[in-house]
Amino acid sequence: KNESCGKCVPCREGTKRMLEILEGIVAGKGKLEDMDMLLELADTISATALCGLGKTAPSPVVSTIKNFKDEYIKHIVDKKCPSKTCQKLKTILIDPSMCKGCSKCSKVCPVGAISGKIKEPFVIDQNKCIKCGACLETCPFKAIKED
Template sequence: VLNNVETFANVPIVIEKGSEWYKAIGPEKNNGTKAFALTGNIENTGLIEVPMGTTLREIIFDIGGGIRDGREFKAVQIGGPSGGCLTKEHLDLPLDFDSLKKAGAMIGSGGLVVMDENTCMVEVARFFMNFTQNESCGKCIPCREGTKRMLEILERIVAGKGEIEDIDLLLELADTISSTALCGLGKTAAFPVVSTINNFRSEYEAHIIDKKCPTKTCQKLKTIFIEADLCKGCSKCSRICPVGAISGKIKEPFVIDKNKCIKCGACVEACAFKAIKED
């Protein structure tokens, strides 16, 4: 007999208490409980077991204790690496198979990754597509080549080299992969991309049109500069820069060579006078 551990764990108690007892838990068409791995920008992380139909709000704010450091909830990725990303509009959504399918997500492996206001949703899509592409067995062309093309596009976008047509191209590729891939991995591989485009299209547009990451987390889209009025010319930033991109004279304002700067942020952390800014 092959099945997952969660199913095997439920069998003894169903045999002991009976099917009617089990059916009394959760909504009518989605009975029983579900184990979730709760993680991300949340106060309480760990494995939880809740009745099917429990809302995201109850899980994130009651069980999870809310967003860490008092920050604002932004999204939750549900269903594992190929799960969809849901927004605050979905907080009262009951976690059952039917409701999640309508919302463009799935229960999947039961992963719940909570994200706060500082999370870049384009980078989230790139991260999970990178994982899925690495996991592709390569047997079928749609998954093997399609996920590779999608990853290349996402990497261009987070690097500030995307084009507005890339958004529609991603959706077109996603549709082709999901409808022609041979296995479940391929059919759901594009869920993170499609859901982030549907729910956070403005972030994609900001990366492409404005060449800016709204959350200032995409390294290649950062601009690091020194405010001359605040710089004391101590040279600490110059000494800590790994590529020698900062130069100047002692007790005079230093400058950053944008062509050399790799935007690692080491100088920002090192400056005791807060003279080095990120935009």
């Protein structure tokens, strides 16, 4: 995006739209038709861009869709990231059988997403959790895990 000269619409706007779609996919907001849209945009950009950069800019996306289609589908359908790198697709859970209710996790949570009673298993409110991982590092009983 920052390398584009901005002179031709396909490169300037097309790559911007591709980025928006990819950001939606990694945020858990993707739709299956997004893969087709990305391929269609890539074809249009490659065929109509005025320079070599514009013609080849979509290539990495096309390559990943062709070679890692199953990962795109997991991101879109299952809302899961197999490599656990997409922050918004992570789920952090407390295993109630391992949690001793010490409350260390709730004290370090910056958004107050963890609640419970002392000496009873705590829980994470997934709607509040920002997936920062502070609780993972704090739990002395290894009761908190990423899914």
